[in-house]
Structure formats: structure tokens, C-alpha cells
Amino acid sequence: MRTAERTATPASTPALLRDVGAIGVAIVAIGASFGAVAVAAGLPVLATIAMSTLLYAGGAQFMAVGLIAAGSPVAAVFAGLLLNARHLPFGLVLGDVLGRRWRDRLLGSHLMTDEATAFALAQPDPAGRRRAFWLAGIVLFFAWNLGTLAGVLLASRVGDPLRLGLDAAFPAGLLALLLPALREPETRRVALVGAAVAVLVTPVLPAGLPILLALSGLAVLLLPRRGRHRARPC
Amino acid sequence: MLIAVILTLAVGTYAFRLSGVVLRDRLTLPDRVHRLLPMAAAALLAALAVTAALTEAGAFAGFARPTGVLVGAALAWRRAPFIAVVVAAAGTAALLRLLGIP
Numbered sequence: 204m205r206t207a208e209r210t211a212t213p214a215s216t217p218a219l220l221r222d223v224g225a226i227g228v229a230i231v232a233i234g235a236s237f238g239a240v241a242v243a244a245g246l247p248v249l250a251t252i253a254m255s256t257l258l259y260a261g262g263a264q265f266m267a268v269g270l271i272a273a274g275s276p277v278a279a280v281f282a283g284l285l286l287n288a289r290h291l292p293f294g295l296v297l298g299d300v301l302g303r304r305w306r307d308r309l310l311g312s313h314l315m316t317d318e319a320t321a322f323a324l325a326q327p328d329p330a331g332r333r334r335a336f337w338l339a340g341i342v343l344f345f346a347w348n349l350g351t352l353a354g355v356l357l358a359s360r361v362g363d364p365l366r367l368g369l370d371a372a373f374p375a376g377l378l379a380l381l382l383p384a385l386r387e388p389e390t391r392r393v394a395l396v397g398a399a400v401a402v403l404v405t406p407v408l409p410a411g412l413p414i415l416l417a418l419s420g421l422a423v424l425l426l427p428r429r430g431r432h433r434a435r436p437c
Numbered sequence: 438m439l440i441a442v443i444l445t446l447a448v449g450t451y452a453f454r455l456s457g458v459v460l461r462d463r464l465t466l467p468d469r470v471h472r473l474l475p476m477a478a479a480a481l482l483a484a485l486a487v488t489a490a491l492t493e494a495g496a497f498a499g500f501a502r503p504t505g506v507l508v509g510a511a512l513a514w515r516r517a518p519f520i521a522v523v524v525a526a527a528g529t530a531a532l533l534r535l536l537g538i539p
Contacts, residue, residue: 222519229523250439257447267446276442280449287450289481294457296478301458312454321482324475368530371502374490375509375526377482382513384479397480398487405492417484418477 213331216338219322223339226318227346229372230261232364234350237264239361241354244272248355255351259313259344263287266410285411292418293320300332314340318373321380389424396420499539505530 214222234255241251246268254264263283270279293315300323301311314337323336354361364370385391397420401413408416466474490506492498509526517525 225520225523229527246439250443254443254447258443258450260450263446263450267442271439271442276438279442280445283446284449284453287453289485290450290453291457291460292474292477292481294454294459295461296457296474298458298461303462308455308458312458313451315454317482317485320478324478324482366531366534368501368505368527368532368534370498371490371505371509371530372523372527374486374502374506375513376519376523377486377489378506378510379513379519379522381479381482381486384475385483390476390479393476394479394483398483401484401488402491405488406495410495413488414481414484417480420480420484421473421477424473424476 213326213328214335216334219335219338220342223322223342226339226372226376227342229369229376230318230343230346231350231353232362232367232369233261234347235354235357235361236350236364237261237268238351238354238356239358240265241268242358244268246271251355252348252351255348258283259347260287260316261347262410282410285409286414288411289317289414290315293317296320297323297336299329300336302333311336311340314344316340316343317377318343318380321377325380325383327383392423393420396423501530501533501538504533 237255238251241254241264242248246254254267258264258267260283263286266286267279267283270276270282294312297311297315297320301308319336319339322339323332326332326335381394385394397417400419401417404416405413486506490498490503493502505526505528508529509522512525513519513522
């Protein structure tokens with residue numbers, strides 16, 4: 204069976220659940236490794252759990268635990284916030300998906316992650332995007348927190364996610380969700396240039412900044428293009 | 438101190454998340470800019486995927502991870518089911534590490 208995101212038709216709820224579930228299983232495992240790493244680094248159990256429920260941002264959580272353990276709590280705050288600044292542009296795009304009701308906006312904002320955003324944007328119509336966002340948002344939130352709890356409880360018995368190759372699962376999943384958008388030539392050029400810029404500056408800039416600089420990929424739209432003299436009048 | 442760090446991070450992150458959603462409504466964006474938003478999101482997510490595939494803490498992540506991601510991406514390009522993409526990417530990276538390739 205084909206994954207529905209890659210066709211023009213919206214994915215059915217069972218198909219979406221299956222796809223979200225695939226990432227959800229990986230997130231439980233990564234969450235477990237976060238819980239184990241945090242407790243091993245000397246974080247109290249309650250603080251570890253609070254991080255996953257209140258902060259709910261995997262990358263920033265791992266980074267913060269490392270910096271707190273290294274004795275630089277102020278750096279942990281700055282690095283974590285820089286890493287999460289990308290959620291502001293995500294919110295601009297998801298604004299339509301979350302609608303105007305304050306209950307949905309307040310709750311949906313907390314469930315906003317890279318994966319939930321990617322699942323939503325992979326859908327072709329507004330109703331599908333809304334369904335995909337909430338489904339991915341809720342399932343992944345529970346997966347991450349369930350994983351964290353398991354990691355805290357099992358501590359040293361949690362396996363290394365690298366041995367399972369889980370670090371390769373997330374980029375591959377994101378790329379798969381992006382493919383329908385990337386089949387559109389303009390979006391593809393913007394995304395390719397943005398990703399190239401981000402990779403090039405990653406060795407020299409603090410985490411988070413390279414991702415934000417990917418927005419510079421939009422500049423390719425300003426370049427004149429051959430074979431497109433009869434440009435749209437807008 | 439720890440509580441303050443966690444709460445500051447949580448509140449700051451939530452502020453980023455919510456302010457985009459709320460701004461979307463307050464700003465009356467011209468159609469052209471509105472059309473750019475999905476492209477901006479695609480650029481951010483692509484940058485995230487590619488940097489996560491290639492780098493770890495600012496340095497090259499080793500060969501296992503990018504190879505796994507490449508296998509997954511190739512399957513996605515061939516319109517394989519999403520689960521196959523994710524499992525193949527993880528499986529390839531795991532297998533390479535089992536063989537001693539970092």
C-alpha cells in the first residue's frame with residue numbers, strides 16, 4: 204500500500220496512525236534514552252519528567268542535560284532557546300491549521316514539534332492537515348513522555364538508540380514527509396539551498412542558528428530564472 | 438536553580454510556539470508572502486533533516502547514519518510506504534555499526 208501523503212489525496216486516519224506510529228515507536232526509544240541519560244547525569248527524577256512534559260523538545264532537552272551536568276545552566280537556557288526558535292516560523296505556518304479557537308491554539312502550540320509540523324504539511328488539504336497535526340501531536344507527546352518515564356524507571360537497562368540506528372530514522376522520516384512538497388520545483392530549490400547553507404555553517408555556529416539560516420534559501424526566488432520569461436503577474 | 442532553568446526553557450519555548458500561531462492571525466500578510474510560508478517551513482525542515490543526517494554536535498556524524506538516511510530517502514523517492522522508509526534507515530545504520538562502521 205502506498206503512503207497517502209505522496210499522492211494528491213489526503214491520508215485516511217488509519218494510514219496516518221500507522222505512519223505516526225512508526226515514528227512514535229522510535230520516539231519512545233529515544234525518550235527512554237533521554238530519561239536514562241538525564242538520571243545518570245544526576246538530574247532528579249521529577250525534573251527529568253518535568254522537562255519532557257513542560258519543555259517537550261527532544262533536542263533542547265538532551266542539550267540542556269549535557270550543559271547542566273557540565274555546570275553551565277545559563278548556557279543551557281540560551282542554547283535551548285536558540286535551538287527552539289525555529290518553532291516561531293513553524294507557528295506562522297501552522298496558524299491556519301490550529302484555527303482561531305484559543306483552546307486549540309494554546310494546546311496545539313504545546314504539541315508543536317518538527318515531526319508534527321512535517322506530518323501536517325505533508326497533507327494536501329486544510330482538513331487533512333488539521334487531522335494529521337492533532338494525531339501526530341497527541342501520539343508523539345504521549346510517546347515521548349512514556350519513553351521518558353520508562354527510561355527513568357529502567358535507567359541503566361535502556362539500550363543505546365545508536366545501536367538500533369534510531370538516529371537515522373528521524374532524518375529519513377522527515378525527508379519522506381517533505382517529498383511531496385519537494386516535488387514542486389520552486390520549493391525544492393528553496394529547500395536545497397536552505398539545507399546546504401545550514402550544513403555549511405553547522406561546524407562554526409551554535410546549534411539552532413544554522414537551521415534558522417536555512418530561511419536564506421528563500422533568496423533563490425529573487426534570482427531571475429531562464430525559461431520563465433512569462434512569469435506569473437504577481 | 439535547576440527548576441528555574443527548566444521553567445525558563447519551557448516558558449520560552451512555549452512562547453516561540455504560540456507567538457507564531459497568534460502572529461499568523463494578527464499580521465495581514467500579502468498573498469506573495471503568504472505563499473512563501475510553506476516554502477520557509479520546507480527549508481527549515483529540510484535543513485533539520487540534512488544537518489541531523491550529517492552532523493553530530495557540529496562535527497561529521499560518521500558514515501552509518503548518513504548511509505541509513507540515504508537508503509531511507511531513496512525508498513521514499515521510490516514511493517515506498519513510510520514505515521519501510523523509517524525501518525530501512527534505522528536498519529541500515531544499525532547494520533553498519535554492527536559491522537564496525539561508526
